[in-house]
Amino acid sequence: MDRGLIDRHSAPVPRYTSYPTAPHFHAGVDGATYARWLAESPSGASVSLYLHIPFCDRLCWFCACHTKQVLRYEPIATYLEALHAEIATVAARLGRRRVTAIHLGGGSPTMLAPDDVDRLGEALRLAFAIDENCEASLEVDTNDVDAEKLGAWRRFGITRASFGVQDFDPAVQQAINRYQSFAQTAEAVEGFRERGVGSVNLDVLYGLPDQTMETLANTLDQVISLAPDRIALFGYAHVPWMKKHQRLIDEARLPDRHQRFAQARLGAAMLSGAGYVPIGLDHFARPGDGLARAQDEGRLRRNFQGYTTDTADMLVGIGASSISRLPQGYTQNVTATADYKRAALAGRLPIVRGYALTEADKAAAWVIEELMCAFGFSADRLRDLFPAEAERLVAGAEAVVRSDADRFVRWEDGRFLVTERGRPFVRTIAARFDGFLKQNEQRHSIAV
Numbered sequence: 001m002d003r004g005l006i007d008r009h010s011a012p013v014p015r016y017t018s019y020p021t022a023p024h025f026h027a028g029v030d031g032a033t034y035a036r037w038l039a040e041s042p043s044g045a046s047v048s049l050y051l052h053i054p055f056c057d058r059l060c061w062f063c064a065c066h067t068k069q070v071l072r073y074e075p076i077a078t079y080l081e082a083l084h085a086e087i088a089t090v091a092a093r094l095g096r097r098r099v100t101a102i103h104l105g106g107g108s109p110t111m112l113a114p115d116d117v118d119r120l121g122e123a124l125r126l127a128f129a130i131d132e133n134c135e136a137s138l139e140v141d142t143n144d145v146d147a148e149k150l151g152a153w154r155r156f157g158i159t160r161a162s163f164g165v166q167d168f169d170p171a172v173q174q175a176i177n178r179y180q181s182f183a184q185t186a187e188a189v190e191g192f193r194e195r196g197v198g199s200v201n202l203d204v205l206y207g208l209p210d211q212t213m214e215t216l217a218n219t220l221d222q223v224i225s226l227a228p229d230r231i232a233l234f235g236y237a238h239v240p241w242m243k244k245h246q247r248l249i250d251e252a253r254l255p256d257r258h259q260r261f262a263q264a265r266l267g268a269a270m271l272s273g274a275g276y277v278p279i280g281l282d283h284f285a286r287p288g289d290g291l292a293r294a295q296d297e298g299r300l301r302r303n304f305q306g307y308t309t310d311t312a313d314m315l316v317g318i319g320a321s322s323i324s325r326l327p328q329g330y331t332q333n334v335t336a337t338a339d340y341k342r343a344a345l346a347g348r349l350p351i352v353r354g355y356a357l358t359e360a361d362k363a364a365a366w367v368i369e370e371l372m373c374a375f376g377f378s379a380d381r382l383r384d385l386f387p388a389e390a391e392r393l394v395a396g397a398e399a400v401v402r403s404d405a406d407r408f409v410r411w412e413d414g415r416f417l418v419t420e421r422g423r424p425f426v427r428t429i430a431a432r433f434d435g436f437l438k439q440n441e442q443r444h445s446i447a448v
């Protein structure tokens with residue numbers, strides 16, 4: 001790959017897990033707006049739930065998630081009271097809606113005690129009509145796994161377990177303060193599989209301090225030996241201005257953008273060689289997996305958790321910092337756990353910011369999601385969906401093609417397409433349709 005190409009196109013851009021991105025949310029959208037939006041939703045609308053557990057028993061220096069290290073269980077227990085209060089408040093406004101997907105993320109939801117997992121399952125079944133085929137996914141910290149907890153998660157109905165690996169090399173683990181052996185990971189994966197959890201995802205990172213082509217290749221060999229259904233290969237996002245503990249990482253030991261690019265390429269080649277299908281920008285799935293089928297059939301979606309098959313009408317986020325996506329727009333809960341507990345326990349919807357989508361935003365959001373998921377969009381489909389907005393966006397796409405010196409994009413049969421060569425830079429191409437980027441320059445992570 002031409003080094004100049006990487007230099008020209010690696011300027012920081014968003015990861016586009018939403019459009020507009022969270023930095024553009026504002027306090028004009030509050031709990032009252034959210035209550036109105038919930039009340040307006042049609043009774044047949046399906047719901048996907050995201051529950052956030054912002055606690056871990058370790059603090060990995062690379063981590064960009066909203067979490068904090070706790071050494072006692074008491075903060076988790078009081079947080080859960082607030083979480084139950086918010087579930088009741090939302091359900092009272094929404095009614096007993098059909099839930100088709102549940103995602104437990106963090107932090108490390110596996111910190112929850114078995115009794116609390118049981119209570120949470122009961123509360124959700126009481127508040128919502130959980131679909132028979134509901135997908136329930138859980139982010140697992142292998143440190144937390146034992147037989148009692150595994151039993152509780154089986155009773156909860158977990159169908160997919162997602163494990164953070166990052167890199168198995170001891171030197172890399174030391175550089176990011178995260179210690180996790182292959183044997184421990186294999187045992188945790190086996191534990192969930194033995195309890196009938198049918199789908200396993202493993203997260204691997206590239207671009208970590210002291211990471212080399214060799215450590216990444218060894219890690220991926222070990223990951224592949226566990227035969228996961230899905231693998232996410234994310235580029236490490238170094239954003240120490242947002243995540244202060246990332247300052248503990250020695251920047252001199254980070255791979256440069258060319259090394260990052262080579263690592264991403266190596267990872268993609270190894271995973272494809274092992275029979276995995278590349279999904280969007282950074283996921284890989286076995287050919288028969290739901291993500292691979294969704295991609296084949298043009299049903300792949302992108303949300304705050306990355307690539308997904310979730311097509312629920314509304315995504316309801318519960319817990320500190322959670323984001324909800326409703327047809328009308330986005331809302332976000334307060335981040336500080338003390339503020340969250342106070343608001344939720346008082347029976348308030350703990351919203352502090354959000355964004356009401358205009359028709360122009362919805363059209364740009366559709367284009368960006370299509371680019372991130374399908375590496376292209378049909379001009380006619382855009383015209384059908386957003387007649388008043390389509391010509392402006394099509395003209396924008398034409399301008400992108402005209403100014404494209406690097407053969408990243410082209411028109412083909414009425415579709416704006418990202419070429420093979422352009423795919424690694426799809427975030428940069430999507431950014432050309434982002435009406436907010438110039439207004440308010442936000443700092444993001446490097447694009448490759």
Ligand SMILES: C[S@@+](CC[C@H](N)C(=O)[O-])C[C@H]1O[C@@H](n2cnc3c(N)ncnc32)[C@H](O)[C@@H]1O
Nearest residue numbers: 062063064106107108139140141164203236237
């Ligand atoms: C909530 S954690 C996964 C569950 C569990 N807490 C663990 O660490 O094993 C979610 C995933 O986000 C990814 N992640 C966290 N910080 C990141 C960063 N700065 N850049 C890229 N990916 C990151 C990691 O791959 C991590 O596995």
Ligand code: SF4
Nearest residue numbers: 056059060063065107
């Ligand atoms: S990577 Fe996982 S375990 Fe480590 S701090 Fe982040 S959320 Fe916690």
